[in-house]
Amino acid sequence: MFSSLQNPRQAAAQLMNFGLILSTAFMMWKGLSVITDSPSPIVVVLSGSMEPAFQRGDLLVLWNRNLYSETNVGEIVVYNVKDKDIPIVHRVVRKFGIGPDAKLLTKGDNNLSDDTELYARGQDYLVRKDIIGSVVGFIPFVGYVTIMLSEHPWLKTAMLGIMGLVVVLQRE
Amino acid sequence: MASTQEKITVYNLADLKNTSDDAIPNYLNSLKFSQSHRLTDVRLALGYAAFVVAGACFLWDYKLGFESTKYYTAAAVALYTLLNGALTLWIFYVEKGAVYEGTAPDADRTTIRITTATPSATEELRNTVLTRPFTEWFDGAGHFVAAPFQAMLASSIPVVGRLDPKRVAAAATETSSFESKYSAEILQALENAESAAEVISTATSVDAAATTTGTPAKKGGKRRKA
Amino acid sequence: MYSSIVRAQNSFGFFTTVVFVVASLIAVSDLLTPRAPAVGTLKTTNVQVVRGRPHYYSSKKEEYAVIKFSLDADLSSLFTWNTKQVFVYVTAEWPATPAVTGTPSNTTLNQAVIWDTIITAPSADHLANIGPAALKKLQKSAAGKSIDPSRGKLSIKNQRPKYQITHPSGKIAETDNVVLKLHYNVQPWVGLLTWNQDVDIGLWKQLKGGLSKKFSLPAIKKKADAKV
Numbered sequence: 346m347f348s349s350l351q352n353p354r355q356a357a358a359q360l361m362n363f364g365l366i367l368s369t370a371f372m373m374w375k376g377l378s379v380i381t382d383s384p385s386p387i388v389v390v391l392s393g394s395m396e397p398a399f400q401r402g403d404l405l406v407l408w409n410r411n412l413y414s415e416t417n418v419g420e421i422v423v424y425n426v427k428d429k430d431i432p433i434v435h436r437v438v439r440k441f442g443i444g445p446d447a448k449l450l451t452k453g454d455n456n457l458s459d460d461t462e463l464y465a466r467g468q469d470y471l472v473r474k475d476i477i478g479s480v481v482g483f484i485p486f487v488g489y490v491t492i493m494l495s496e497h498p499w500l501k502t503a504m505l506g507i508m509g510l511v512v513v514l515q516r517e
Numbered sequence: 518m519a520s521t522q523e524k525i526t527v528y529n530l531a532d533l534k535n536t537s538d539d540a541i542p543n544y545l546n547s548l549k550f551s552q553s554h555r556l557t558d559v560r561l562a563l564g565y566a567a568f569v570v571a572g573a574c575f576l577w578d579y580k581l582g583f584e585s586t587k588y589y590t591a592a593a594v595a596l597y598t599l600l601n602g603a604l605t606l607w608i609f610y611v612e613k614g615a616v617y618e619g620t621a622p623d624a625d626r627t628t629i630r631i632t633t634a635t636p637s638a639t640e641e642l643r644n645t646v647l648t649r650p651f652t653e654w655f656d657g658a659g660h661f662v663a664a665p666f667q668a669m670l671a672s673s674i675p676v677v678g679r680l681d682p683k684r685v686a687a688a689a690t691e692t693s694s695f696e697s698k699y700s701a702e703i704l705q706a707l708e709n710a711e712s713a714a715e716v717i718s719t720a721t722s723v724d725a726a727a728t729t730t731g732t733p734a735k736k737g738g739k740r741r742k743a
Numbered sequence: 744m745y746s747s748i749v750r751a752q753n754s755f756g757f758f759t760t761v762v763f764v765v766a767s768l769i770a771v772s773d774l775l776t777p778r779a780p781a782v783g784t785l786k787t788t789n790v791q792v793v794r795g796r797p798h799y800y801s802s803k804k805e806e807y808a809v810i811k812f813s814l815d816a817d818l819s820s821l822f823t824w825n826t827k828q829v830f831v832y833v834t835a836e837w838p839a840t841p842a843v844t845g846t847p848s849n850t851t852l853n854q855a856v857i858w859d860t861i862i863t864a865p866s867a868d869h870l871a872n873i874g875p876a877a878l879k880k881l882q883k884s885a886a887g888k889s890i891d892p893s894r895g896k897l898s899i900k901n902q903r904p905k906y907q908i909t910h911p912s913g914k915i916a917e918t919d920n921v922v923l924k925l926h927y928n929v930q931p932w933v934g935l936l937t938w939n940q941d942v943d944i945g946l947w948k949q950l951k952g953g954l955s956k957k958f959s960l961p962a963i964k965k966k967a968d969a970k971v
Contacts, residue, residue: 367569376594379587397870439855480558481935485933
């Protein structure tokens with residue numbers, strides 16, 4: 346197994362194979378980003394505020410282009426609030442005006458009140474640019490892996506290490 | 518022949534092939550062939566260029582965010598797709614599984630290229646094609662045995678044969694003598710893997726077709742019964 | 744297939760491929776199921792505008808429209824084996840007053856949900872956020888059925904709105920050309936989320952009806968009656 350590492354070209358080729366696996370995964374993600382025009386085209390549901398539609402660990406596919414119509418009431422959007430790290434996925438329940446300055450109000454299906462409390466201080470409505478995408482596709486449960494990984498960080502290190510070893514030591 | 522003592526799993530086709538492939542440059546370079554690394558170098562250049570593009574894209578995305586860099590990102594994705602596509606085409610249509618390319622130290626400066634097929638594919642190429650079972654140069658425990666392997670190469674590729682005549686002479690007798698060491702099961706396992714051991718040599722300036730010693734694949738089966 | 748790790752890798756790889764293919768087939772099967780949602784009636788029964796505060800600690804007073812309505816709709820064809828829930832919502836929509844902007848009046852400028860409900864498919868009843876008694880009743884209604892034919896049939900009379908709506912300006916009284924509109928959003932177990940559509944797409948028919956007559960919001964009701 347290790348003998349192949351004695352030849353510099355073969356070592357370079359094996360390292361390249363490992364690098365290409367990582368970079369291809371990254372570029373596919375970026376490609377999806379470019380197509381959907383969303384910085385994060387696939388998100389994992391972290392809270393139960395949209396239950397029963399979305400549960401923790403479900404995977405959502407986002408679309409952030411307005412090709413045929415504007416983002417409208419009833420769409421489920423993922424938005425960022427200034428100074429808050431975690432994006433929120435809730436449904437648009439009110440919209441006043443049209444265009445990029447239209448005022449949007451969101452609410453979680455499972456929440457009693459709307460999201461005014463979640464917005465930044467002094468912010469009563471969202472505008473289009475706060476939104477990073479509307480939910481168009483749904484894949485259940487698959488994202489639970491990432492919840493596990495973020496709750497148990499050592500798993501992440503272990504997984505990356507094992508993957509790296511397997512790829513470096515294995516030809517073909 | 519540093520890899521002679523290394524032991525591999527006889528059930529792993531990739532290992533069988535890789536060990537055999539690694540033995541080819543060792544042998545030919547010892548005969549003073551000058552190896553050309555053109556194919557590997559182009560592959561490495563394409564691969565690392567793609568990797569650098571992805572790395573740069575990662576950096577600006579990490580530092581500056583998506584929104585302000587998305588047109589550069591789109592360009593990077595397109596460029597990456599092109600480079601990766603070129604790499605794939607290069608591997609499939611130019612390298613075609615080549616494991617050795619080199620020039621013989623004789624007066625003609627004959628260049629040879631040896632390609633080995635992947636275990637499942639059997640592709641007929643223009644010149645010398647021969648199919649041999651792995652059993653000829655691996656023993657039952659998975660040790661690579663250099664002599665019969667080199668004899669096989671020397672007797673099949675005329676340029677190599679001219680440079681190493683004693684292996685050609687040995688080729689006729691060598692194989693049958695150590696064959697008896699195999700147990701029946703190992704032979705069966707290797708028999709299944711037989712189609713993999715396809716060594717194809719493409720001699721560019723030699724009339725290789727005249728010297729083809731393509732042994733039919735069935736031969737191994739007959740020997741096993743004996 | 745020469746070591747346990749390789750076998751495990753291959754088996755897991757094959758497993759994920761099979762799961763992915765089956766999930767895709769299920770998602771595509773949605774397109775093969777006809778949908779013919781229809782709304783019988785959607786009309787307002789009582790419309791008021793009251794003054795109130797956006798929340799308890801606010802000193803700001805705003806106008807709120809309280810729109811009671813009746814609804815008859817049959818959305819049962821939206822329930823298939825891949826339906827997790829249908830989110831049904833009624834919006835009030837009205838154009839901006841010409842004085843505000845010069846935009847064409849046929850473009851809806853203001854939309855607000857006044858009422859919504861989640862109708863779970865029998866396969867998702869256990870996820871519904873309702874009391875234990877209601878849950879028992881719901882599960883009993885569909886016992887032994889994977890698709891309950893009564894799900895999605897709505898018949899509600901003189902329903903109080905869940906949300907009293909206002910406008911960012913705080914003024915909503917005496918607004919003209921308001922319509923109520925029924926929408927739905929089908930949430931699948933796997934696949935694409937879909938909404939009511941304005942044109943037929945394959946086997947999916949557009950929502951029939953679903954629009955109320957235009958009405959006007961009245962002037963503010965007297966203070967004595969106001970409660971928010």
